[in-house]
Amino acid sequence: MFELLFQKLEEKIKLTEEEKKLSRSFFVPKKLRKKQYLLQEGDVCKYVAFVEKGLLRSYTINDKGQEHINQFAFEGWWIADQFSFLTREPSKYNIEAMEDCELLLLSKSSEDEMLDKIPKFERYFRILLQNNLIATQKRLVSSLSQTAEERYSELIQDCPTTLPHRIPQHMLASFLGITPETLSRIRRQIISKKAPHIEDNVQG
Amino acid sequence: MFELLFQKLEEKIKLTEEEKKLSRSFFVPKKLRKKQYLLQEGDVCKYVAFVEKGLLRSYTINDKGQEHINQFAFEGWWIADQFSFLTREPSKYNIEAMEDCELLLLSKSSEDEMLDKIPKFERYFRILLQNNLIATQKRLVSSLSQTAEERYSELIQDCPTTLPHRIPQHMLASFLGITPETLSRIRRQIISKKAPHIEDNVQG
DNA sequence: TCTGAGCGTTGATCTACATCAATGCTTTGT
DNA sequence: ACAAAGCATTGATGTAGATCAACGCTCAGA
Numbered sequence: 001m002f003e004l005l006f007q008k009l010e011e012k013i014k015l016t017e018e019e020k021k022l023s024r025s026f027f028v029p030k031k032l033r034k035k036q037y038l039l040q041e042g043d044v045c046k047y048v049a050f051v052e053k054g055l056l057r058s059y060t061i062n063d064k065g066q067e068h069i070n071q072f073a074f075e076g077w078w079i080a081d082q083f084s085f086l087t088r089e090p091s092k093y094n095i096e097a098m099e100d101c102e103l104l105l106l107s108k109s110s111e112d113e114m115l116d117k118i119p120k121f122e123r124y125f126r127i128l129l130q131n132n133l134i135a136t137q138k139r140l141v142s143s144l145s146q147t148a149e150e151r152y153s154e155l156i157q158d159c160p161t162t163l164p165h166r167i168p169q170h171m172l173a174s175f176l177g178i179t180p181e182t183l184s185r186i187r188r189q190i191i192s193k194k195a196p197h198i199e200d201n202v203q204g
Numbered sequence: 205m206f207e208l209l210f211q212k213l214e215e216k217i218k219l220t221e222e223e224k225k226l227s228r229s230f231f232v233p234k235k236l237r238k239k240q241y242l243l244q245e246g247d248v249c250k251y252v253a254f255v256e257k258g259l260l261r262s263y264t265i266n267d268k269g270q271e272h273i274n275q276f277a278f279e280g281w282w283i284a285d286q287f288s289f290l291t292r293e294p295s296k297y298n299i300e301a302m303e304d305c306e307l308l309l310l311s312k313s314s315e316d317e318m319l320d321k322i323p324k325f326e327r328y329f330r331i332l333l334q335n336n337l338i339a340t341q342k343r344l345v346s347s348l349s350q351t352a353e354e355r356y357s358e359l360i361q362d363c364p365t366t367l368p369h370r371i372p373q374h375m376l377a378s379f380l381g382i383t384p385e386t387l388s389r390i391r392r393q394i395i396s397k398k399a400p401h402i403e404d405n406v407q408g
Numbered sequence: 409t410c411t412g413a414g415c416g417t418t419g420a421t422c423t424a425c426a427t428c429a430a431t432g433c434t435t436t437g438t
Numbered sequence: 439a440c441a442a443a444g445c446a447t448t449g450a451t452g453t454a455g456a457t458c459a460a461c462g463c464t465c466a467g468a
Contacts (some may be wrong), residue, residue: 060345068349070341083338115327122326123319129333134287136337137274140344141264144381145272148455169416177348182455184417352425373446386425388447 001029004052005104008076012127013120023118026110032056032097038079039095045084047105051077054101055166058093059174069174072098074162078128099166148178149186205233208256209308212280216331217324227322230314236260236301242283243299249288251309255281258305259370262297263378273378276302278366282332303370352382353390 002024009015015023027050032038038056039045049056051073058071058079070093073079084091085108106114115121142151155176156164163172169187170180178186206228213219219227231254236242242260243249253260255277262275262283274297277283288295289312310318319325346355359380360368367376373391374384382390 060349062349066349068345070345070348082334082341086334086338119323119326122323122330126326126330126333129330129337130286130290133333133337133340134290136340136344137286140340140347141272141274143344143347144274145264145266145270168414170414179456180416181418181457185455188417372444374444383426384446385427385448389425392447 001052001102002027002104004076005050008050009124013124015118015120019118019120023114023121026114027104027106028110030103030105032101032103034097034100036097037094038097038103039081039084039091039093041092041094042090044088045081045091045093047107048078048080048082048085048111049073049095050104050106051075051079052102052104054097054099054103056095056097056101057171058095060092061094067174068177069171072163072167072175074166143177148176148182149189151176152183152186153190205256205306206231206308208280209254212254213328217328219322219324223322223324227318227325230318231308231310232314234307234309236305236307238301238304240301241298242301242307243285243288243295243297245296245298246294248292249285249295249297251311252282252284252286252289252315253277253299254308254310255279255283256306256308258301258303258307260299260301260305261375262299264296265298271378272381273375276367276371276379278370347381352380352386353393355380356387356390357394 005027006015006020028047030049032054038047038049039058041061053075055075056073056079057069058073058081059067059069061067071079079095081091081093081095083089084093088108115125142154146154152172155172167175169183173180173183176183209231210219210224232251234253236258242251242253243262245265257279259279260277260283261273262277262285263271263273265271275283283299285295285297285299287293288297292312319329346358350358356376359376371379373387377384377387380387
């Protein structure tokens with residue numbers, strides 16, 4: 001159950017066997033079936049979750065009932081509503097399993113205790129947040145200054161295999177902040193650019 | 205010169221007098237006059253800067269020559285291109301003083317040494333990044349799912365005093381990802397909502 | 409085996425915001 | 439004290455992407 005977590009940890013920090021053993025005790029394993037929720041709007045986000053297996057999405061619902069996906073999390077990634085987790089205020093997000101998932105949950109009190117007893121985790125989470133911040137800033141810049149087509153093209157360039165195969169197109173659209181119709185049209189345009197249309201070539 | 209920095213540090217971590225004294229040695233004070241640059245596109249971001257005094261902006265220039273502001277930093281805030289600082293790749297950002305500034309610069313090697321000698325700073329920077337991430341995520345969500353008017357209204361609600369007084373309107377527009385013309389029109393609309401137009405009331 | 413829901417696609421129309429252009433006010437530098 | 443640059447505003451027009459509506463395909467469940 002902890003294989004992937006420790007693999008990821010070792011990329012950033014070196015833990016002794018002692019520390020590994022101890023750190024396990026702070027996590028609670030949890031399985032989630034497709035369409036089950038890790039967090040629902042209005043609830044306080046009690047855990048940050050490490051994804052050992054599966055795929056989740058985090059989304060909001062606006063006053064018109066439209067879903068807006070703002071994050072996906074695969075194997076090897078963390079997911080939570082950082083704001084609600086930190087402040088204990090009710091969350092505006094829903095976090096839902098899109099596939100059957102195996103998660104490792106870390107509660108606030110466990111996190112505090114873990115950081116206290118194994119200070120190396122301060123560094124690990126700092127680096128994690130740093131990378132997350134860089135990625136989020138990049139998305140923000142591109143959402144403010146690029147067209148929908150540019151954003152889609154970059155997304156499938158950065159993530160050519162995973163995203164299109166495991167995530168339905170209308171959810172990708174939502175993640176990019178556009179409608180499914182627009183994404184469909186963008187894809188058609190891109191395809192016709194790559195393989196230019198051969199004009200009717202009627203003989204005679 | 206270090207008053208504000210230590211005030212801010214104390215909000216997150218407790219330092220001994222010894223540690224305070226030591227930590228000073230890692231920073232390089234730097235004054236910047238209005239319109240001078242802390243970082244220019246193409247250069248590697250060598251420092252994260254704490255702003256003791258003044259105001260800076262971070263922006264990109266796209267292929268059409270348009271500026272896109274993505275961050276402001278006032279007294280008490282940090283500013284840098286995290287990505288370039290981390291990877292040592294050339295930056296895509298320009299960081300420019302909008303007012304005369306007093307900064308405290310921290311180089312990568314100083315940061316590493318400081319984190320090594322005063323591990324409490326791991327926690328400090330982790331918390332800093334966490335808050336920054338939460339704020340950036342909020343901006344991302346709003347840029348993807350709200351109208352320009354909603355974004356502007358929220359901005360002046362969150363920051364009613366500082367922003368409009370120290371930052372010219374066309375830079376606020378750029379920060380919001382809209383044109384100066386659009387922001388001007390939005391402001392007119394908001395004003396006419398607050399103080400509804402009195403219809404011509406010609407007697408007779 | 410049928411049925412209904414979910415999904416992607418396409419067309420027609422609408423709208424928020426961009427772009428282009430002009431004007432007048434304020435600030436800056438010499 | 440003056441010229442020049444920077445800035446906010448307003449109007450006319452253009453456009454990326456949203457919305458509304460319809461259609462066919464696929465697949466899960468009775």
